[in-house]
Amino acid sequence: MQILVSNDDGYLSPGLHTLVAAMRGFGTVTVVAPDRDRSGASNSLTLENPLRATLTESGYYKVNGTPTDCVHLGITGLMDAEPDMVVSGINLGANLGDDVIYSGTVAAAMEGRHLGLPALAVSICSFTPTHLETAAWAVETIVHKLQAEPLPAEVILNINIPDLPLEKIHGFRATRLGHRHKAEPATRTMDPRGQTIFWVGPPGPEQDAGEGTDFHAVNQGCISVTPLQIDLTRHGQVASMQGWLADVMP
Numbered sequence: 673m674q675i676l677v678s679n680d681d682g683y684l685s686p687g688l689h690t691l692v693a694a695m696r697g698f699g700t701v702t703v704v705a706p707d708r709d710r711s712g713a714s715n716s717l718t719l720e721n722p723l724r725a726t727l728t729e730s731g732y733y734k735v736n737g738t739p740t741d742c743v744h745l746g747i748t749g750l751m752d753a754e755p756d757m758v759v760s761g762i763n764l765g766a767n768l769g770d771d772v773i774y775s776g777t778v779a780a781a782m783e784g785r786h787l788g789l790p791a792l793a794v795s796i797c798s799f800t801p802t803h804l805e806t807a808a809w810a811v812e813t814i815v816h817k818l819q820a821e822p823l824p825a826e827v828i829l830n831i832n833i834p835d836l837p838l839e840k841i842h843g844f845r846a847t848r849l850g851h852r853h854k855a856e857p858a859t860r861t862m863d864p865r866g867q868t869i870f871w872v873g874p875p876g877p878e879q880d881a882g883e884g885t886d887f888h889a890v891n892q893g894c895i896s897v898t899p900l901q902i903d904l905t906r907h908g909q910v911a912s913m914q915g916w917l918a919d920v921m922p
């Protein structure tokens with residue numbers, strides 16, 4: 673199996689190293705990752721500047737672009753053959769509910785949606801994790817399961833793992849995305865030259881975090897697996913939309 677591994681925390685992240693080690697048990701791993709932390713990059717592509725892919729000492733390609741750039745280049749230029757799957761992470765910090773909209777980790781997985789196996793976005797629920805081995809075990813378990821019992825290739829699995837030792841994990845839970853309250857206000861401060869600057873604030877607290885959500889699963893010590901799709905169409909509204917538009921042109 674040919675596996676493309678990427679992330680949004682950058683090529684030096686310990687989460688990336690852990691994921692690469694785990695995926696090497698399944699085949700040939702090519703790593704293409706941003707040259708710096710690009711968390712929050714979502715699905716952006718770099719179109720106005722050239723991209724450089726530099727082979728590092730660890731054998732990874734680092735790219736001066738976004739997670740989406742990395743996977744795009746990996747699939748369309750850097751790898752000799754198209755990979756069988758893309759695995760992204762292990763992100764330091766959860767990607768739950770609305771986080772998915774902004775996540776570069778999930779975006780990197782999304783960019784691998786046309787391949788043979790579902791793409792995986794993997795996150796551990798701590799910015800300073802002490803149990804990355806639990807996350808590695810979770811990914812290995814999911815990839816084994818996919819090999820034994822494949823899912824439709826266009827599915828993206830968003831996997832969130834509590835930062836706990838394996839013996840404290842209460843199994844896997846299939847979930848839907850929950851929701852957060854709106855984000856905290858931006859922090860307004862001043863640069864050394866007296867000019868106003870802002871820091872984007874942290875995400876809001878959990879709002880829709882009840883049973884069945886990804887928030888609920890990880891709060892219960894379970895590994896959350898949310899199947900995602902790309903199609904943003906609000907299918908239930910297409911027919912009534914036609915009625916709503918009916919009289920706009922005379």
Ligand code: MN
Nearest residue numbers: 680681711763
């Ligand atoms: Mn990140």
